[in-house]
Amino acid sequence: MQASVERLHDGTQEAYRHLAAKARWVRQTVLEMAVKAGSGHVSTAFSQTELLVALYYGGILRYDPQNPKWAGRDRFILSKGQGGIGLYPILADVGCFPLADLDNFTGRGSILGVHAEWGIPGVEILTGSLGHGLPMATGIAQVGLMEKKDWLVFCLLGDAELYEGSNWEAAFFAGHKGYPNLICIVDRNGQGTLGYTDRVAGPNDGPRLEPLDQKFAAFGFETRVIDGHSFAEIFEAFADVRHRTTRKPLVVIANTKKGKGASAIEDRRLWHYRVPSGEDLERTRAELRPGSPA
Amino acid sequence: MTTTKPVLGMRDAFFEALHPIVRADQNVIIISADNGAPMLDTFWQTLPDQCFSVGIAEQQMIGMACGMAFEGKKVYTYAIAPFITLRCYEQNKLDMCAMNLPVVNLGVGAGYAYDIMGPTHHTAEDIAVMRALPNLVMFSPADGVTAAALARISYECRSPQYIRFDRAGIPNLYHDREVEFTDGLALTRPGRNMCIIATGIMVHQALKASERLAREGLDVGVVDLFRLKPVNEDLLLQHLADVPRVVTLEEHRLPGGLGSMIAEIFVDRGLSTPLLRLGLPDVFVFDLGGREAIWENYGLDVETIVQRITRWTGR
Numbered sequence: 331m332q333a334s335v336e337r338l339h340d341g342t343q344e345a346y347r348h349l350a351a352k353a354r355w356v357r358q359t360v361l362e363m364a365v366k367a368g369s370g371h372v373s374t375a376f377s378q379t380e381l382l383v384a385l386y387y388g389g390i391l392r393y394d395p396q397n398p399k400w401a402g403r404d405r406f407i408l409s410k411g412q413g414g415i416g417l418y419p420i421l422a423d424v425g426c427f428p429l430a431d432l433d434n435f436t437g438r439g440s441i442l443g444v445h446a447e448w449g450i451p452g453v454e455i456l457t458g459s460l461g462h463g464l465p466m467a468t469g470i471a472q473v474g475l476m477e478k479k480d481w482l483v484f485c486l487l488g489d490a491e492l493y494e495g496s497n498w499e500a501a502f503f504a505g506h507k508g509y510p511n512l513i514c515i516v517d518r519n520g521q522g523t524l525g526y527t528d529r530v531a532g533p534n535d536g537p538r539l540e541p542l543d544q545k546f547a548a549f550g551f552e553t554r555v556i557d558g559h560s561f562a563e564i565f566e567a568f569a570d571v572r573h574r575t576t577r578k579p580l581v582v583i584a585n586t587k588k589g590k591g592a593s594a595i596e597d598r599r600l601w602h603y604r605v606p607s608g609e610d611l612e613r614t615r616a617e618l619r620p621g622s623p624a
Numbered sequence: 625m626t627t628t629k630p631v632l633g634m635r636d637a638f639f640e641a642l643h644p645i646v647r648a649d650q651n652v653i654i655i656s657a658d659n660g661a662p663m664l665d666t667f668w669q670t671l672p673d674q675c676f677s678v679g680i681a682e683q684q685m686i687g688m689a690c691g692m693a694f695e696g697k698k699v700y701t702y703a704i705a706p707f708i709t710l711r712c713y714e715q716n717k718l719d720m721c722a723m724n725l726p727v728v729n730l731g732v733g734a735g736y737a738y739d740i741m742g743p744t745h746h747t748a749e750d751i752a753v754m755r756a757l758p759n760l761v762m763f764s765p766a767d768g769v770t771a772a773a774l775a776r777i778s779y780e781c782r783s784p785q786y787i788r789f790d791r792a793g794i795p796n797l798y799h800d801r802e803v804e805f806t807d808g809l810a811l812t813r814p815g816r817n818m819c820i821i822a823t824g825i826m827v828h829q830a831l832k833a834s835e836r837l838a839r840e841g842l843d844v845g846v847v848d849l850f851r852l853k854p855v856n857e858d859l860l861l862q863h864l865a866d867v868p869r870v871v872t873l874e875e876h877r878l879p880g881g882l883g884s885m886i887a888e889i890f891v892d893r894g895l896s897t898p899l900l901r902l903g904l905p906d907v908f909v910f911d912l913g914g915r916e917a918i919w920e921n922y923g924l925d926v927e928t929i930v931q932r933i934t935r936w937t938g939r
Contacts, residue, residue, distance in 0.1 A: 448723050455694065456722050459714060465684050466719060469691020476673070496715075499684035 359419040363435040373589035373601040375416025377519035395425035409463020410488035414446035426452035461494025471509040490522030505550020512579035519588040558584025633792030637768030639663035641775035657703040686715035693725035705731030705747040734788040735875030739915035752880025762853040766827035769798040773805035808851030815845025822873040874903040
């Protein structure tokens with residue numbers, strides 16, 4: 331654990347190894363927080379891990395952990411508020427609040443709830459009910475544009491969150507306005523609470539989201555589809571976000587796996603809000619231990 | 625009588641008073657969900673950079689407004705009352721109220737103002753649902769003078785707000801008298817035997833009922849409660865201190881509305897003043913024929929109000 335902000339984006343294998351170690355540490359920390367609290371969305375935190383690690387440790391996101399309200403920061407909106415447990419270790423590690431606070435996740439007197447709450451240093455807005463982040467992000471982007479600010483608005487959405495219609499009201503508007511400063515990321519883990527988004531194999535499986543990139547493109551977004559667990563692809567996708575020439579909002583659809591890195595839960599049903607225990611827990615701990623195969 | 629011929633509708637009176645405020649402060653933003661008003665056209669013509677139209681998309685309107693307020697803007701949103709309250713209720717609850725952002729929702733068409741448009745456009749539960757939201761400040765003006773005063777009051781208030789306007793064609797009550805609008809209520813007419821507490825257009829009905837009751841020997845006062853949340857309880861109870869009976873009158877369904885609000889205050893304060901709640905029954909209204917027909921069918925016409933009150937007093 332290091333409480334410093336690494337700015338690594340030289341594309342070297344060493345840098346990727348370092349980020350992979352961070353990702354492993356984040357997953358370990360999430361797991362132990364959830365086990366201790368008996369609560370937390372482990373699988374969704376695991377699908378977004380590389381994305382957040384790249385944003386926060388890889389120099390993509392501009393922020394000041396000593397001053398989370400710094401006016402020049404990029405606004406990072408965790409619209410999939412249930413991913414809070416996966417963001418907190420990073421915010422603590424970079425210095426927004428003490429690492430010790432992680433031990434009291436959801437506990438009495440803690441600032442860290444199941445869903446990302448307004449008021450946690452480094453968390454911008456209250457989320458947890460889906461479909462709220464993107465509409466608010468358009469308002470923030472509008473102000474950034476009007477006032478000629480050079481900060482960006484990043485909005486991390488869950489893919490099953492996109493069933494909420496308010497996202498598409500916002501997409502309409504964002505595409506119409508062509509916000510160049512709005513960067514949406516879809517954690518495309520293919521699952522909601524109970525069902526898959528595109529398999530249609532069980533009673534809880536939702537309507538198909540595909541072709542998702544075409545849907546966003548039709549709304550006026552520039553779209554990029556990547557492997558959301560590959561640092562190389564993530565960095566490539568975000569390399570030009572500060573000097574894109576198209577006057578369109580960008581959406582990066584990051585294909586991920588819910589529960590990535592833990593074979594007991596990876597891409598399986600019924601792990602949305604479930605904490606591993608018994609054999610599953612020991613297996614997950616073993617897989618996340620440094621030195622075990624990634 | 626205090627009424628005169630209809631003047632500028634309360635919504636337009638509000639916008640007229642708001643215009644110089646918005647012109648003087650570029651941090652004030654107006655967002656409309658495809659809803660217009662004659663006075664609002666002036667904003668689009670003169671302050672285009674401060675006006676946005678999101679289309680018929682109330683969730684987006686409130687979410688965007690909250691995003692802009694989060695970045696330091698003071699935002700007014702505008703739509704028909706049923707849609708700016710319930711269609712985007714969760715945005716009102718979480719984005720606006722839980723984050724305590726300075727967004728002012730302007731809803732036009734309180735009660736049965738959109739009379740012949742059916743339950744989709746009636747707004748007979750907005751008081752109940754909106755007052756359930758912490759941090760919210762709610763206004764319900766009864767005339768254009770009050771509405772105009774609310775432009776400055778809403779601008780200076782940093783809380784999330786909801787202002788419910790009636791449509792055009794309502795006479796002014798306060799054009800020739802001084803009212804302290806920051807008080808949140810006005811003793812529009814004093815009376816020794818009884819007080820009717822009303823809000824919005826029902827203040828006018830209360831005044832008419834009071835005139836009728838005077839002929840029957842009852843001296844009935846009227847309180848115009850134009851700030852519904854928070855209620856200025858101390859001032860209200862001062863006005864009610866020597867009144868033996870209290871009536872509430874609202875063009876809103878009874879559960880959770882103005883009458884409920886006053887009953888709660890009475891219970892919490894240990895007051896045992898007899899209270900009669902007049903409002904709409906717990907039904908959806910599909911009746912056509914206009915607002916007065918609805919009032920007659922559901923007991924909010926002056927005749928029925930007078931009858932209910934006289935029967936209640938045992939006269």
